[in-house]
Amino acid sequence: MYDVVIIGAGITGTMLARDLSQYNLKVALLDKENDIADGATMANSAIVHTGYDPEDNTMKAKMNVRGAQMYEQICRDLGCKYRVVGAYIAACGGEEEAHLDVLADRAQRRGIKYEWLTGDEARKAEPNLNGQVTKVLSFPTTAVIYPWEVAIACAQVAVKNGTELYLDSPVTSIDRNEDAYIVHTEKQDFQTKVVINAAGVCADQIYKMVSDAPNFTMKPRKGEYFVIDNAVHYVDHIIFPVPSAKGKGVLAVPTVYRNTLLGPNSDYVASTTDTGSTFQGLDYVRDNISKIMKNAPLNRSIRNFAGLRPSSSSSDFIIEEAKDAKNFINIASIESPGLASAPGIAEYVIHDLLKDKLSFEENPDAVMTRQRPLVMAELTPEERAQKIKENPQYGRIICRCEQISEGEIVDCIHAVCGARSVKGVKKRVRPGMGRCQGGFCEPRVLTILARELKESPLDVVLDSEKSKILTKENR
Amino acid sequence: MKHYQAVVIGAGCAGLGAAVALKQNGIQEVLILEKDEEAGGILNQCIHNGFGLTTFKEQLSGPAFAERFEDQAEQLGVEFKTGTMVTKLNPDKTIEYVNPKEGYTTISADAIILAVGCYERSRGAVEIPGERPAGIYTAGQAQRYLNIDGYLVGKRVFILGSGDIGLIMARRMTLEGAKVLGVAELMPYSNGLPRNMKQCLEDFNIPLYLSHTVTHVYGHDRLERVEIAEVGPDRKPIAGTEKSFDVDTLLLSVGLIPENHLGDDCGIEMDPHTKGPVVDENYMTSIEGVFAAGNGLNVHDLADYAAHQGGKAGEGAARYIKNGKMKEGTVRTVAGENVGYVVPGVLHTASLPPVIEFYFRVRKPLKASDVIVRSGEKVIRTIAKDHLIPSEMENVILAGKQLDGLQEDLVIEVKEK
Numbered sequence: 001m002y003d004v005v006i007i008g009a010g011i012t013g014t015m016l017a018r019d020l021s022q023y024n025l026k027v028a029l030l031d032k033e034n035d036i037a038d039g040a041t042m043a044n045s046a047i048v049h050t051g052y053d054p055e056d057n058t059m060k061a062k063m064n065v066r067g068a069q070m071y072e073q074i075c076r077d078l079g080c081k082y083r084v085v086g087a088y089i090a091a092c093g094g095e096e097e098a099h100l101d102v103l104a105d106r107a108q109r110r111g112i113k114y115e116w117l118t119g120d121e122a123r124k125a126e127p128n129l130n131g132q133v134t135k136v137l138s139f140p141t142t143a144v145i146y147p148w149e150v151a152i153a154c155a156q157v158a159v160k161n162g163t164e165l166y167l168d169s170p171v172t173s174i175d176r177n178e179d180a181y182i183v184h185t186e187k188q189d190f191q192t193k194v195v196i197n198a199a200g201v202c203a204d205q206i207y208k209m210v211s212d213a214p215n216f217t218m219k220p221r222k223g224e225y226f227v228i229d230n231a232v233h234y235v236d237h238i239i240f241p242v243p244s245a246k247g248k249g250v251l252a253v254p255t256v257y258r259n260t261l262l263g264p265n266s267d268y269v270a271s272t273t274d275t276g277s278t279f280q281g282l283d284y285v286r287d288n289i290s291k292i293m294k295n296a297p298l299n300r301s302i303r304n305f306a307g308l309r310p311s312s313s314s315s316d317f318i319i320e321e322a323k324d325a326k327n328f329i330n331i332a333s334i335e336s337p338g339l340a341s342a343p344g345i346a347e348y349v350i351h352d353l354l355k356d357k358l359s360f361e362e363n364p365d366a367v368m369t370r371q372r373p374l375v376m377a378e379l380t381p382e383e384r385a386q387k388i389k390e391n392p393q394y395g396r397i398i399c400r401c402e403q404i405s406e407g408e409i410v411d412c413i414h415a416v417c418g419a420r421s422v423k424g425v426k427k428r429v430r431p432g433m434g435r436c437q438g439g440f441c442e443p444r445v446l447t448i449l450a451r452e453l454k455e456s457p458l459d460v461v462l463d464s465e466k467s468k469i470l471t472k473e474n475r
Numbered sequence: 476m477k478h479y480q481a482v483v484i485g486a487g488c489a490g491l492g493a494a495v496a497l498k499q500n501g502i503q504e505v506l507i508l509e510k511d512e513e514a515g516g517i518l519n520q521c522i523h524n525g526f527g528l529t530t531f532k533e534q535l536s537g538p539a540f541a542e543r544f545e546d547q548a549e550q551l552g553v554e555f556k557t558g559t560m561v562t563k564l565n566p567d568k569t570i571e572y573v574n575p576k577e578g579y580t581t582i583s584a585d586a587i588i589l590a591v592g593c594y595e596r597s598r599g600a601v602e603i604p605g606e607r608p609a610g611i612y613t614a615g616q617a618q619r620y621l622n623i624d625g626y627l628v629g630k631r632v633f634i635l636g637s638g639d640i641g642l643i644m645a646r647r648m649t650l651e652g653a654k655v656l657g658v659a660e661l662m663p664y665s666n667g668l669p670r671n672m673k674q675c676l677e678d679f680n681i682p683l684y685l686s687h688t689v690t691h692v693y694g695h696d697r698l699e700r701v702e703i704a705e706v707g708p709d710r711k712p713i714a715g716t717e718k719s720f721d722v723d724t725l726l727l728s729v730g731l732i733p734e735n736h737l738g739d740d741c742g743i744e745m746d747p748h749t750k751g752p753v754v755d756e757n758y759m760t761s762i763e764g765v766f767a768a769g770n771g772l773n774v775h776d777l778a779d780y781a782a783h784q785g786g787k788a789g790e791g792a793a794r795y796i797k798n799g800k801m802k803e804g805t806v807r808t809v810a811g812e813n814v815g816y817v818v819p820g821v822l823h824t825a826s827l828p829p830v831i832e833f834y835f836r837v838r839k840p841l842k843a844s845d846v847i848v849r850s851g852e853k854v855i856r857t858i859a860k861d862h863l864i865p866s867e868m869e870n871v872i873l874a875g876k877q878l879d880g881l882q883e884d885l886v887i888e889v890k891e892k
Contacts, residue, residue: 227599231739273695276606279712303599305607381571385578392575397560400510401736405573436734437597439613443620457626462609466696469609470626471723474651 002026003358005183005190007171007206008198009033010041011147012331014154015342016196019350021161022366025358028190029155029163030183032170032202034464035424036155036417037148039200040338042427043275043307044223045253045261047087048143049337052107052114053243059317064337065110066344068141074343075145078153079372081256087142087238088122090292092132096242100137103243113141126235128252130294142238146256147339148427153370156416161366165417168465171199174209181210181328194327194357196349200310201272203332210325216318216332220272220308221247223264224281227303229435230258234297241292248336250288252296257402257433262289262296269308277306302435309335319345321353329353373412373429376405398448399441401434409445413452420453422446423463446470480796482570482584483507484561484737487516488778489769489785490590491544496789497588498551502796505553506582508572510560515541516592517615518778520622523643525670529779540778564589564737568764586764586792589738589752590785591771595640596730603635603725605691610698614640614728618647627651629724633701634658635689637665637672639776639866641728646675655679656720659687659703661710664840666730666866668776689725690717698723731774738767748816749773755821756831756875757791758784763800766792773818773834776868787832794828806850806881811888813837813844815865822885827875834870835887837863843892846871851883863889 004020006013009031017029033039048071054060075082091097107114115138122136123129129136159165169185174195176182183190199206204218228234234252241249246266253261265284282304289296312318312333322328331345350360376384376394388395393407412419412428419425422432425445432438432445446469450457461467481497483490486509497505513519518526521537528534531543549555559574569583595613603611610629612620617628618640632653634641637660645655658676663686665672676683686705690712693700705716733751735743744753744761751772752760759766768788769781804824808817818834833848846858848871855877863869871887878885 231736276604276691277602278604279602279690282602282604301599301602302597304602376573381579381581384573385580388573388575388578395573395575395578396558397510397562397573400560400734403560403562436594437599439595439597439616442616443624447624457624463607464696467609468697469628470620471629472627473625474621474627475625 001180002028002190002192004194004196005030005181005192006196006198007183008200009036009151009155009165009167010039010198010200011037011151011339011342012334012345013196013198014151014158016198016346016349017158017163018154018368019346021158021163022363022368024361024363027158027163028166028192029158030166030169030171030185030190032168034168034421034461035427037151037427038463040307040310041147041151043305044147044336044339045251045264046144046147046255047238047253047340048145049340050107050112050139050142051110051337051340052103052112052139053248054337056106059319060337060341061110063317063319063341063344063348065112066347067341070343071143071145071340075150077369078150078157079370080150080153081146082143083145083256084141084143085237085254086138086140087240088117088126089137089240089242090122090129090133091135091137091242092292093134097135099242100135104137107139112139114139126237126239128234128293128295129239130290130292133292138237144238144253144256152417152428157368157370159416161363171206171209176210176325194329194354196329196331198331200334201308203310203330204312207322207330207332210328211322213324215323216312216314218272218310218312218332220269221311221335222267222269222274222281222306222308224277224285224304224306225261225263226282226285226298226301227305228260228262228297229300229302231435232260232297232300234260239292250285250291252289252293257430260297262298264307272308275306275308277304281306302437310338311335317341319348327357373415374408376408377403398444399431399434401436402430404429404431406448409448410452413449419449421461421463421467422449422469425449476569477582479506479582479584480504481506481586481588481792482582483588483590484564484570485509485516485590485592485769485771486514486555486557487590487592487769488518488541488544488782489771490516490588491541491548492782492785493588493590493768493789493792494548494553495544495551496786497793498548498553500790500793502793507548507553507555508559508561508570509555509557512558514545514555514557520615520619522622523647526778529777530782537778544782561737564741564765566741566762585796586766588788588792589760589765589767589771590769591734591737593731593733593770593774595727596732598727601635601727601729603689603692605693606695608692608694608696608698610694610723611692611725612727614638614644614726617644617726621647621651627653629653629722631656631722632724632726633720633722634726634728636660636727636729637667637683638728638730639667639671641726642667642671642675644726644728645681646679649679649681655681656722657682657684659684659689661688661706662686664864668866688712692725698725701725731770733771733774735771741765746816746820748810749818753820755819755823756827757794758788758819759791759795764795773816776866780868806884808833808885808887810835811886813839813841813889814887817887822878822881824878824881827878829875830872831875831878832870832872833887834868836865836868837889838865840864841889841891844889845892847888847890848873848885850881850885
C-alpha cells in the first residue's frame with residue numbers, strides 16, 4: 001500500500017515528491033510521458049515571478065510570493081541554474097502607468113522589492129525598449145530558471161530517497177474502496193491512501209475518475225514562442241508589457257543560457273495534446289512584441305515552440321481536497337505563476353492538506369540536496385584538462401554549438417532518472433539547444449544513446465515511446 | 476605555449492586547400508585542427524559523384540576528393556589534429572582547443588585561417604506550423620544517417636526547399652527504396668544547381684512545386700502528413716491551394732549559414748549579407764593575422780570552389796607571414812543593383828596582389844545582363860552574361876593593376892539588358 005500516489009511529474013508533482021521524500025512515506029510518482037517535465041514545465045516563459053501580479057486574497061498570490069522566496073535556496077540545494085535578471089514592466093501612457101501603481105501597491109504590501117524608472121532611464125539600460133514606453137516598474141529580484149532542470153533534479157532527489165518513478169504510465173482509471181484508492185495504469189495498479197492529482201492539462205480527466213460532479217474543467221490555453229540565437233544580445237532584463245485580463249502579454253525573456261524568448265500569445269484550444277505552433281500565433285507574437293520593443297531579432301530565430309497553460313474554469317489555483325473524494329487532492333489550474341509557485345504549493349500541500357492524513361516521520365537517511373552534474377563549459381581550462389585526463393570522453397565534443405562533450409552525455413544517461421530519448425539528453429545536457437538545433441549532433445547523440453542503453457539505433461526515440469528516428473538499416 | 480606559423484581551423488575542403496597552399500608557399504609549421512575524428516569535413520558524407528571537375532578534371536566522390544587534398548597535405552608535412560574542437564579564438568591569435576588526448580590546450584600562431592564551414596537552417600528558422608514529431612530532419616542530417624551511420628530515416632518523404640543537399644537526398648533516398656513525393660520551393664525559381672534539378676528530380680519524376688511552402692505538419696509521435704500551399708508574391712500561403720501528402724519524413728533544405736561562433740566571440744567584423752566575416756583581398760578578416768575561407772566565409776555551390784578559395788586564403792596568409800602588415804589604402808566593395816553580396820568586402824589598394832577574384836550572387840534570376848564593376852562613376856570592367864541565377868555563384872577576376880589608386884568604393888552591379 002502506498003501512502004501517496006502523485007499523478008503528473010511536472011514541476012508541481014516533482015517538487016512535491018522531493019519534499020515528501022524527506023519522510024518515511026511510500027510514494028509513487030506517475031507520468032504518462034516518456035520523461036519528467038514533458039508538459040507545461042517544458043514549454044513556458046521560465047520565470048520565477050516575485051508575486052506582484054496575482055490579485056489580493058488568492059491562492060496564486062499566496063503561493064507565488066512564498067514560492068519565489070524559496071526558489072533561490074532550492075536551486076542552490078539542487079545544483080540548478082538560478083539567474084537573477086530583473087523584470088521591467090513597461091507602461092506606454094497614462095492609463096497603463098495607472099496600472100503600474102496597482103502593481104507597485106501590491107508589491108509594497110507583499111514585501112517585494114521594486115523600483116521606478118522613467119522611460120529614458122529604462123531605455124538607457126535596455127536600448128531595445130521603444131520610444132512609446134513612458135514609465136517602467138522594475139522588479140530587480142525576478143529570476144529565470146531552466147524549469148525542466150529543476151523538475152528533473154527534484155525527481156532525482158525523490159527517487160534517491162526512495163520515491164518510485166513510473167514513466168509512460170498513463171492512468172486509465174481509479175477505483176475507491178473503504179480507505180484506499182486503486183490507481184490503474186496499463187502496466188500496473190497502485191493501491192494508495194492518498195492520491196495527488198497534479199496532471200496539468202489533464203487534471204479534470206483524472207478528477208472525473210473519482211467524481212461525478214467535478215467542480216472545474218480544464219481549458220488549456222496555448223502559448224507560442226520564438227527562441228533567438230544566443231549570439232544575439234537583445235535584452236538583459238525580462239521585459240513585460242502592462243498585464244491585461246488576457247495574461248501577462250508578449251514578453252522578451254533572457255534565458256539562463258542567454259537565448260532570448262519572444263512570446264507568448266494566448267489562445268484557448270480544444271485538445272490537451274494540441275501543442276503545435278501556428279502561423280497566426282507566431283504572427284501575433286511578431287506584431288505584439290513591437291508594442292514595447294524595437295529591433296526584435298526575429299530573423300535570428302532558431303526554434304519556435306508552443307506550450308499549453310493548464311488553465312481551467314477557475315481563475316485561481318485549485319489546491320484542495322476534493323469535496324466529494326476524501327484523500328483525493330487536486331492541484332489544478334496551475335497556470336502562470338505556477339512555475340514560481342511550485343515550492344509554495346508543495347509546502348502548503350504537506351503542511352495544510354496532508355498533515356493530519358499521514359504520519360510524517362522524518363527519514364534520517366534522506367538527502368535533500370543534489371550535486372550539479374559536471375558541465376565542462378563551466379570549468380576553468382585547468383579543471384577541464386584534469387577532467388579529460390580522468391576520462392577522455394570529456395574531451396570529445398559532440399555538440400559544437402554549445403560545446404557539450406560525450407562524457408556529459410554519457411553521465412546524463414546513467415544518472416538517476418536518466419535520459420532515455422534524444423530530447424531527454426537535450427533537456428539534461430543541452431545538445432540540440434544551439435543554433436544548428438541538432439543538425440550536427442543529433443546523429444551522434446543517437447549513436448551514444450544506443451550504445452549506452454544497449455539498444456539498436458532503430459529503437460532510439462526522439463521523445464515519446466513511439467517517436468522513432470530511424471526506420472531501416474541500409475548496409 | 477606552443478607556437479605555429481599557421482593554424483587552420485577545419486579540415487574540410489577549404490581548410491585542406493588552405494593548408495596545402497600555405498606549405499606550397501613556403502610556410503614551414505602548418506597545423507590543421509579538425510573537430511571530427513577524420514579530416515574531410517562534410518565531404519565524408521557526400522558519397523555521390525561530381526566533385527573535382529574543376530580541380531582535378533575528373534569526377535570524384537566527396538571522400539575521394541577530400542583524400543586527394545589530405546594526401547597532398549600529408550606529403551607536404553602538414554600536422555593534423557583530429558577529434559579536436561576549438562573552443563575559443565582570441566584576438567591575440569591564441570587558440571584554445573580540447574581533445575581527448577591533450578585535454579585543454581592553448582596555442583598561438585602568426586596566422587590563423589578560419590575554414591569552419593556552415594550549418595543548415597533548421598525548422599525554427601522557417602516557422603513550420605505544427606507539432607514536433609520525429610521524422611523532420613535537415614537534409615544533411617538525413618544524409619549523415621544514411622551515408623555514415625547506415626540507416627534510412629523514412630519510407631515516404633517530402634522535401635521543403637530546393638537546396639542542393641535536399642535534391643541530392645531526393646535521389647539518394649529514392650535509390651535506396653524510399654518514395655519521394657515532392658519538393659516544395661518558396662521562391663518562383665529553384666535554389667539548386669541546374670544539374671541537380673535535372674539529375675536528381677527530373678530523371679526520377681519527382682515533382683517540384685515552385686512558389687509553395689509547407690503550411691502544416693501533422694503527427695504527434697512520428698510525422699504522418701504534411702500540408703503544402705501555393706504562396707503569393709508576398710510569400711504568404713494562398714488559402715484554398717492546400718495539398719496534402721501522407722509521409723513519415725520531411726527533409727529541410729532551406730539554406731546554409733556560415734558557422735561563426737568563433738569569429739563572433741573574437742570580435743571579427745561580420746558581413747550581414749554573407750553572414751561570414753568581412754575579408755580583404757588576402758582573405759584577412761578585421762583582426763590582423765586571422766583569415767577566413769570556404770563556406771564559413773560565403774556559401775559556395777561546389778566543394779571545388781571552396782577548396783580553391785581556401786588555397787587563395789592560404790596564399791594570402793603566407794604573404795602576411797612573410798611580409799607582415801598589409802593594411803593600407805582601404806576601400807570597401809559594395810553589392811550594387813541586383814547583387815546580394817560581394818566577397819572580398821574590403822580592398823587595400825596600396826598592396827594589391829596581381830590577381831583578385833571577386834565572388835557574388837544575384838538576388839533573382841536575370842536574363843541577358845551586363846555585370847558592371849565600377850568605382851564611383853568610373854567603369855572598370857563590364858562583362859556580358861546570357862543569364863544569371865541566384866543558385867550559381869558568379870565570379871569576376873581583375874588584375875590588381877586595374878584597381879591601382881582606387882579612391883571610391885568598388886561597386887559590382889548587374890543590369891538586365
